[in-house]
Amino acid sequence: MSSQLIRSLTRQASSPSLRLAFTSRSSSLLLKSTAPRHFSSSPDDVLKGTISSFDFTRSYGFIKSPGQEQGIFLHENQILKPDIPGEKFFVLPRRGMKVAFKTSTKPDGKVHATDVTHEDGSMIRPFHGNYLENYSNSRKGKFGVEVYDIMDSVTEQSEMETRIVEAFEGVKSDIGKQKAKVEKILSFYEKTGGEN
Structure with a gap:
């Protein structure tokens, strides 16, 4: 075998998806693929x-x-x-x-x-569609349940009013925090060119 052919085969065999194997019937050198048969893609292929x-x-x-x-x-x-x-x-x-x-x-x-x-390589953004609106409506719905439970269990008027106001402030705070979180995260996507 010529030294040029051996160098060529050695370069090809250094590929991670190939290995060298000698056959028992002859002294010829074979290149055998070790990549799985069910999928013909390199890990680096997009x-x-x-x-x-x-x-x-x-x-x-x-x-x-x-x-x-x-x-x-x-x-x-x-x-x-x-x-x-x-x-x-x-x-x-x-x-x-x-x-x-x-x-x-x-x-x-x-x-x-x-x-x-x-498909174009941009990152997939979170918070699809009207996420914040849905979050706010969900939190407001839970507030309604809280108010019902307060009014059903508390008989003293001033305590009832205090607890309802506290529940309202909690909901308002939750919605504000979630809005700030969404805006912060989406600003990172704007900087990196992520699309909807």
Whole structure:
């Protein structure tokens, strides 16, 4: 075998998805792929796909990608988002959303999506639609229950009024804090070019 051919084969064999193997019947050198047969993607390849389902209570779903027979598993933790000190929040994709992603093959051979973004590479933003309005209405609804319970259990007028005002101030404060949190988080997305 010429030294040039050996150098060429050695360079190819250094690829992480290839290994060298000698056959027992001949002295010829073979290159054998060790990449899983069910998925022909390098971990560094950026793939495109569509969210086919997502269970918000369990924080996982599946991505349908062209050329793949089965959906690719997606967990909420694998969606790219900024690290914002002191803030914990979730980014949940919607069914039908076009995404870009990389893949990771687990020891059991299952393929998981990683580094998930919008199809154009921008980060998927949290707080879809009218999140703040829905949060406010939910908190106001709970306030109504609190007021009912206060009026049902307290007989002294001034104590009843004091407790209702305290409950109102609590709701108002919660809504204000949530609004400030949403604005702070979304400002990070504005700086990084994240889209709706």
